Amino acid sequence: xxxxxxxxxxxxxxxxxxxxxxxxxxxxxxxxxxxxxxxxxxxxxxxxxxxxxxxxxxxxxxxxxxxxxxxxxxxxxxxxxxxxxxxxxxxxxxxxxxxxxxxxxxxxxxxxxxxxxxxxxxxxxxxxxxxxxxxxxxxxxxxxxxxxxxxxxxxxxxxxxxxxxxxxxxxxxxxxxxxxxxxxxxxxxxxxxxxxxxxxxxxxxxxxxxxxxxxxxxxxxxxxxxxxxxxxxxxxxxxxxxxxxxxxxxxxxxxxxxxxxxxxxxxxxxxxxxxxxxxxxxxxxxxxxxxxxxxxxxxxxxxxxxxxxxxxxxxxxxxxxxxxxxxxxxxxxxxxxxxxxxxxxxxxxxxxxxxxxx
Amino acid sequence: xxxxxxxxxxxxxxxxxxxxxxxxxxxxxxxxxxxxxxxxxxxxxxxxxxxxxxxxxxxxxxxxxxxxxxxxxxxxxxxxxxxxxxxxxxxxxxxxxxxxxxxxxxxxxxxxxxxxxxxxxxxxxxxxxxxxxxxxxxxxxxxxxxxxxxxxxxxxxxxxxxxxxxxxxxxxxxxxxxxxxxxxxxxxxxxxxxxxxxxxxxxxxxxxxxxxxxxxxxxxxxxxxxxxxxxxxxxxxxxxxxxxxxxxxxxxxxxxxxxxxxxxxxxxxxxxxxxxxxxxxxxxxxxxxxxxxxxxxxxxxxxxxxxxxxxxxxxxxxxxxxxxxxxxxxxxxxxxxxxxxxxxxxxxxxxxxxxxxxxxxxxxxxxxxxxxxxxxxxxxxxxxxxxxxxxxxxxxxxxxxxxxxxxxxxxxxxxxxxxxxxxxxxxxxxxxxxxxxxxxxxxxxxxxxxxxxxxxxxxxxxxxxxxxxxxxxxxxxxxxxxxxxxxxxxxxxxxxxxxxxxxxxxxxxxx
Numbered sequence: 001x002x003x004x005x006x007x008x009x010x011x012x013x014x015x016x017x018x019x020x021x022x023x024x025x026x027x028x029x030x031x032x033x034x035x036x037x038x039x040x041x042x043x044x045x046x047x048x049x050x051x052x053x054x055x056x057x058x059x060x061x062x063x064x065x066x067x068x069x070x071x072x073x074x075x076x077x078x079x080x081x082x083x084x085x086x087x088x089x090x091x092x093x094x095x096x097x098x099x100x101x102x103x104x105x106x107x108x109x110x111x112x113x114x115x116x117x118x119x120x121x122x123x124x125x126x127x128x129x130x131x132x133x134x135x136x137x138x139x140x141x142x143x144x145x146x147x148x149x150x151x152x153x154x155x156x157x158x159x160x161x162x163x164x165x166x167x168x169x170x171x172x173x174x175x176x177x178x179x180x181x182x183x184x185x186x187x188x189x190x191x192x193x194x195x196x197x198x199x200x201x202x203x204x205x206x207x208x209x210x211x212x213x214x215x216x217x218x219x220x221x222x223x224x225x226x227x228x229x230x231x232x233x234x235x236x237x238x239x240x241x242x243x244x245x246x247x248x249x250x251x252x253x254x255x256x257x258x259x260x261x262x263x264x265x266x267x268x269x270x271x272x273x274x275x276x277x278x279x280x281x282x283x284x285x286x287x288x289x290x291x292x293x294x295x296x297x298x299x300x301x302x303x304x305x306x307x308x309x310x311x312x313x314x315x316x317x318x319x320x321x322x323x324x325x326x327x328x329x330x331x332x333x334x335x336x337x338x339x340x341x342x343x344x345x346x347x348x349x350x351x352x353x354x355x356x357x358x
Numbered sequence: 359x360x361x362x363x364x365x366x367x368x369x370x371x372x373x374x375x376x377x378x379x380x381x382x383x384x385x386x387x388x389x390x391x392x393x394x395x396x397x398x399x400x401x402x403x404x405x406x407x408x409x410x411x412x413x414x415x416x417x418x419x420x421x422x423x424x425x426x427x428x429x430x431x432x433x434x435x436x437x438x439x440x441x442x443x444x445x446x447x448x449x450x451x452x453x454x455x456x457x458x459x460x461x462x463x464x465x466x467x468x469x470x471x472x473x474x475x476x477x478x479x480x481x482x483x484x485x486x487x488x489x490x491x492x493x494x495x496x497x498x499x500x501x502x503x504x505x506x507x508x509x510x511x512x513x514x515x516x517x518x519x520x521x522x523x524x525x526x527x528x529x530x531x532x533x534x535x536x537x538x539x540x541x542x543x544x545x546x547x548x549x550x551x552x553x554x555x556x557x558x559x560x561x562x563x564x565x566x567x568x569x570x571x572x573x574x575x576x577x578x579x580x581x582x583x584x585x586x587x588x589x590x591x592x593x594x595x596x597x598x599x600x601x602x603x604x605x606x607x608x609x610x611x612x613x614x615x616x617x618x619x620x621x622x623x624x625x626x627x628x629x630x631x632x633x634x635x636x637x638x639x640x641x642x643x644x645x646x647x648x649x650x651x652x653x654x655x656x657x658x659x660x661x662x663x664x665x666x667x668x669x670x671x672x673x674x675x676x677x678x679x680x681x682x683x684x685x686x687x688x689x690x691x692x693x694x695x696x697x698x699x700x701x702x703x704x705x706x707x708x709x710x711x712x713x714x715x716x717x718x719x720x721x722x723x724x725x726x727x728x729x730x731x732x733x734x735x736x737x738x739x740x741x742x743x744x745x746x747x748x749x750x751x752x753x754x755x756x757x758x759x760x761x762x763x764x765x766x767x768x769x770x771x772x773x774x775x776x777x778x779x780x781x782x783x784x785x786x787x788x789x790x791x792x793x794x795x796x797x798x799x800x801x802x803x804x805x806x807x808x809x810x811x812x813x814x815x816x817x818x819x820x821x822x823x824x825x826x827x828x829x830x831x832x833x834x835x836x837x838x839x840x841x842x843x844x845x846x847x848x849x850x851x852x853x854x855x856x857x858x859x860x861x862x863x864x865x866x867x868x869x
Contacts, residue, residue: 201735202733202735203732203733203735204727204728204731204732204733204734204735205732207716207720207724207727207735208732210713210715210716211713211716211724214713214714214715214716215709215710215712215713215714217704217706217709217710218709218710218711218712218713218724219713220672220692220710221670221672221692221702221704221710221711222692222696222724222725222728222778223691223692223693223696223725223728223729224693224728225691225693282715283715283716
């Protein structure tokens with residue numbers, strides 16, 4: 001028990017899990033109905049799951065996928081890619097462009113379109129990566145270029161239009177696959193999670209990324225090429241970006257280069273921070289970031305459920321996020337640890353006289 | 359020992375401090391008198407640094423008293439931050455330089471001092487120039503600190519502390535990156551301060567330096583006080599045995615390995631012809647036989663580190679022919695060298711050695727993992743087995759193998775990096791200052807280890823600032839001056855005198 005407690009408090013996951021727990025408890029007291037999941041029939045006539053929990057998981061999927069790439073970049077480059085949302089708009093535009101130019105939409109066509117958008121997103125991400133890894137420009141500055149230019153590039157890809165695309169296949173990617181009651185974005189997110197766990201399990205990506213992020217000199221002298229490790233992080237991020245872009249396009253059924261995942265990069269960075277990865281690089285925690293993404297979404301859904309006007313949601317969110325970030329700050333951590341230690345010492349002091357008397 | 363109460367400036371009584379799993383200090387007493395240089399000695403993890411950090415408010419103490427002489431009487435103080443310590447007249451110069459390399463020398467001298475709201479740049483510059491001149495420090499006030507050599511940076515740090523009118527000056531391993539002349543300069547500075555009545559706490563691993571300058575010594579071992587002694591009453595052997603806590607195995611018991619002619623005649627393990635790198639522009643030749651221990655010697659900045667870095671391809675290689683076991687080899691980057699069984703322990707442990715936030719386990723397996731490949735990570739169980747084996751083998755003191763390496767003492771960090779390379783089972787190991795900043799006991803251990811490795815057929819190139827260490831372990835020395843190899847000594851020719859003459863070079867003969 002003691003060991004488990006020690007392990008738990010030592011882990012980077014404490015804060016995100018604790019925050020998630022708080023939101024859940026808050027909702028338990030506020031309205032237990034919040035957790036109800038019901039099966040409803042959607043407009044295609046299939047039974048699907050519905051409820052706040054489902055919409056949290058569904059809504060967080062794009063941010064969660066983006067946060068995987070962001071976590072790796074943060075860890076090894078000691079900075080963030082702020083262009084992920086703009087690149088997602090590019091990837092989404094490419095996706096739509098390929099679909100529209102191919103006539104009938106079939107599963108192979110969708111796959112090809114997805115691969116194209118992956119390729120484009122990876123290339124753009126590599127552009128960022130080269131600026132950061134080879135030219136050693138600070139990530140924030142390097143990615144500022146695509147942050148501001150990305151949506152303009154997306155604008156050109158579809159000739160300035162914001163075409164809608166509707167097709168049962170796309171609807172099932174953005175919504176539900178007929179017969180499966182779980183929203184497809186959740187499934188895709190889980191697939192990504194499994195994939196990245198496998199990558200971390202069967203490669204040394206985790207170790208290399210952290211070593212590069214903590215001490216590049218050591219990495220170099222131990223045969224790790226820091227440039228390659230950083231580029232790899234950007235490549236992985238590119239795939240995440242394309243996936244998030246395509247899911248969002250399928251979900252809303254059109255590509256709007258101006259609004260697609262607008263401001264998502266800040267949510268993604270926040271998810272990484274809440275998840276326990278230092279934005280200064282070094283040790284990372286992928287699952288923390290994913291939990292972080294869900295915390296943000298849970299907050300949003302809770303606020304909507306409380307009938308907070310949508311214009312005010314951001315302000316409420318900001319307050320709660322400040323609280324989470326303060327709780328997870330080193331200052332609070334140390335204070336809490338000290339209080340625990342003092343309590344433990346008191347206990348020992350009280351025990352000793354008893355032993356001496358007996 | 360009779361001492362007047364009123365010449366005590368600092369008295370620490372019954373200080374205890376516990377870290378998770380480690381008793382860093384247990385009931386330690388320490389007394390510092392006015393105008394004395396008081397050495398603090400002990401092995402790795404003996405608690406020297408912890409005691410200092412408690413005194414300066416970096417760590418809160420668990421129990422005990424700190425008394426400081428304020429206006430003639432001892433008063434209990436409770437220092438909560440280094441800033442507070444500074445205000446009370448306790449200044450520290452740490453082993454690792456803690457100034458800001460991207461600010462100027464003048465800014466570094468005055469940063470965080472006083473409570474002025476406006477900065478008078480001109481007076482600041484003038485005052486700094488004065489101090490630098492007075493203390494004979496080769497730096498300009500407007501120069502960026504980072505562009506000075508480590509030695510000069512260290513001296514600026516000391517100058518800064520001196521200028522702050524301190525009563526107690528703590529020097530934590532100040533000499534470990536200085537060459538002999540610089541050490542002399544520092545010592546004359548210390549004597550001057552002593553004459554002014556400053557109490558100096560001097561932490562060092564260099565016995566010679568301790569004997570040269572200190573009046574009194576306090577010895578710690580495993581977080582406990584061994585005792586306080588007058589330096590002139592304490593023979594070296596006794597001091598060492600007090601520090602190590604066991605009858606000292608005579609250092610001279612280290613028996614140098616002599617290569618048989620047969621072995622020397624064999625194809626060298628590593629051979630370089632005209633090797634040069636961006637940091638080591640003067641091409642040099644080098645060879646090492648199987649089981650040989652050789653070394654590069656020379657003053658700080660003579661190019662000894664740069665040479666071994668070139669062997670490992672740590673810097674960009676600009677030319678040279680290399681043969682490993684007689685076969686031509688291409689070593690363009692560290693990984694090439696690692697694949698050929700070469701290991702390199704860098705001079706700067708903090709910059710190039712440890713990965714601070716990662717665990718001891720991860721730090722130990724790093725090099726072997728890289729060699730094994732990106733797609734073949736070690737399982738947790740394998741990694742733990744390796745780490746466990748080497749933690750035991752080298753006696754690395756750590757709470758657990760999952761402890762971040764940054765919370766270990768310097769010597770134990772060094773052992774962990776040594777473990778990293780031993781784990782790769784190298785045929786040729788380059789150790790650049792493996793004994794720097796660590797205690798005598800571990801130094802002897804490392805020297806013994808080097809000779810044991812050589813016995814097993816590993817070739818070792820060893821660099822140390824302590825010439826005695828090199829004379830004890832190496833069978834051949836390559837002497838360097840001004841980034842050039844100026845000669846080679848072996849066998850009987852290897853004496854301290856000869857090395858000095860060679861380093862001094864033609865200058866001596868010409869006179």
